Amino acid sequence: MTVSVLCVGSANAQESYTYSYDAQGRLVRSSRAGGPSSGEARSISYDDANNRTNYTVAEPIAAPSVSIGNASTIEGGKLVFPVNLSGTSASTISVNYATAGGSATSGNDFTAATGTLTIPAGQTSGTINVSTTNDKVVETSETMTVTISSPSGGATLGTATGTGTISDNDSSLVIGNASVTEGGTLSFTVTRSGDITRSVSASYATANGSAVAGSDYTAKSGTVSFAVNQTSATISIATVNDLAVESTETMSVTLSNPSTYATITTATGTGSINDDDIAFANLAIGNAAAVTEGGTLAFTVTRSGNTTSAVSVGYATANGTATAGSDYTAKSGTLNFAANQTSATINVATIDDTSVESAETMSVSLSNPSTYASVTTATGAGTINDNDVVTGPSISINDASATEASNLVFTVTLSATSSSSISVNYATATGTAAANDFTATSGTLTFSPGQISKTISVPTHDDNRVETDEYMYVNLSGATNGSVISDGQGxxxxQDNGLGGGCKIC
Known part of the structure; x- marks a missing residue:
């Protein structure tokens, strides 16, 4: 038989006694548990003679503390923070956690996280995972933190904050400039910094500056690649050794489309191509002395500098207010200088027409100088003076008006009759009236002997809009047979016909 007796001494301590008897009712065993000390567990055993045979004191089990450790990863990976108990707990322990930025910022470098971590009874650890962002920015290692708080189950806080270190995984690509004498190779060095533990690449392509692909360098595009631990690579561009005397010219190589784990910090390198040609001769063309139509314009080309070698240069005429075929004879060719010759002449014939007109101009331009020759003044002007006398009547045109959708009728009048035919050209031009307000018209009016007036009809268009009056012009030109234009514009x-919708524009 066993009898238990509970004795309560205070709010913080209690004792219990246990007595064991055999079948004859004799006391064979007694024990006591608990005691006056809070949290202590005592056990005392006695033999049949009531002698104490065992005395056990169990120290109170202290509540565990909770601590968080540090974590590290490469960007794009997960930061795994260990959370450890200082000892085993008979009950479940939970703890709250929250992330915070440091040099790493949430959203850009990691995903902010909050929550509760639960460590089941009997286990001593758990983990908190934080996702990081794989960006394309070359940067130093960055840090953030996770802080734990409010442990449950009687647990206490040990180390409350763990630091997460995020290492960069990007390579920075930078292209430099290059320089070479024409005919050599431009070598553009592309340098890689940052993470060099991966293979990366980028595309490249050349582009014109003052240097032109084909004539100054060979256009090229492709891919520049870096092996693991490789920190530099070269893009080679061939240049062309021409014979032109020129200043230093430039082109460029631009990087684009970087591969994964690479970013372009400096995208464009400039290549300078230095000239290797020596100018032995400087060629300059002057203006021609003005001539009366029918005469010859003489353009003098002068050579300066070194005159010991034979050189040449191309030339060609070009219209100004004078027109090839009607005012002068077009001409092109090559002008040659013998050794020690310092000047040469280009002669251009002019045409004696019958039109009364103002002085007109044309030009001659030099191009394509030979080896070791340079053109310093490329274009000379020539002036052709008219030799025709006004012997015929003057020509004038009046103004006209019409309601839209009807014809504008302009009258062209001679100041007097003529014994010979006289012609004059005409052409319409826009004013406040646009091209869609009238039908463009041009042509030639011819006055037979004795006639003194002609008309020009210009159809107008109804645009179905209410608007103010608009105007256009008819211009005269090219009078013949000694006549002169006294009023050349009508x-x-x-006028609006008032049939459009909306309000009248005033």
Whole structure:
């Protein structure tokens, strides 16, 4: 038989006694548990003679502390923070956690996280995982933190904050400039910094500057690649050794489309191509002395500098207000200088027409100098003076007006009759009236002997809009047979017909 007796001494301590008897009712064993000390567990055993045979004191089990450790990863990976108990707990322990930025910022470098970590009874550790962002920025290692708080189950806080270190995984690609004498190879060095533990690449392509692909360098595009631990690579561009005397010219190589784990910090390198040609001769063309139509314009080309070698240069005429075929004879060719010759002449014939006109101009331009020759003044002007006398009547045009959708009728009048035919050209031009307000018209009016007036009709268009009056012009040109244009422009006013919708524009 066993009898237990509970004795309560205070709010913080209690004792219990246990007595064991055999079948004859004799006391064979007694024990006591608990005691006056809070949290202590005592056990005392006695033999049949009531002698104490065992005395056990169990120290109180202290509540464990919770601590968080540090973590590290390469960007794009997970930061795994260990959370450890200082000892085994008979009950479940939970703890709250929250991330915070440091040199690493949430959203850009890692994903902010909050929550509760639970460590089941009997286990001593758990983990908190934080996702990081794989960006394309070359940067130093960055840090953030995770802080734990409010442990449950009687646990206490040990180390409350763990630091997470995020290492960069990007390579920075930088292209430098290059320089070479024409005919050599431009070598553009691309340098890699940052993470060099991966293979990366980028595309590249050349582009013109003052240097032009084909004539100054060979265009090229492709891919520049870096093996593991390789920190530099070269892009080679061939240049062309031409014969032109020129200043230093430039082109460029631009990087684009970096591969994974690479970013382009400096995208464009400039290549300078230095000239290797020596100018033995400087060629300059002057203006020609003005001539009366029918005469010859003489353009003098002068050579300066070194005159010991034979050189040549191409030339060609070009229209100004004078027109090839009607005012002068077009001409092109090559002008040659013998050794020690310092000047040469280009002669251009002019045409004696019958039109009364103002002085007109044309030009001659030099191009394509030979080896070791340079053109310093490329273009000379020539002036052709008219030799025709006004012997015929003057020509004038009046102004006209019409309602839109009808015709503008301009009258062209001679100041007097003529015994010979006289012609004059005409052409319409826009003013406040646009091209869609009238039909463009041009042509030639011819006055037979004795006639003194002609008309020009210009159809106008109804645009179905209410608007103010608009105007256009008819211009005269090219009078013949000694006649002169005294009033060469007629103004045509297009009046609105009031049939459009909306309000009248004032």
């Amino acid at each position: 103004r045509g006013t297009i």
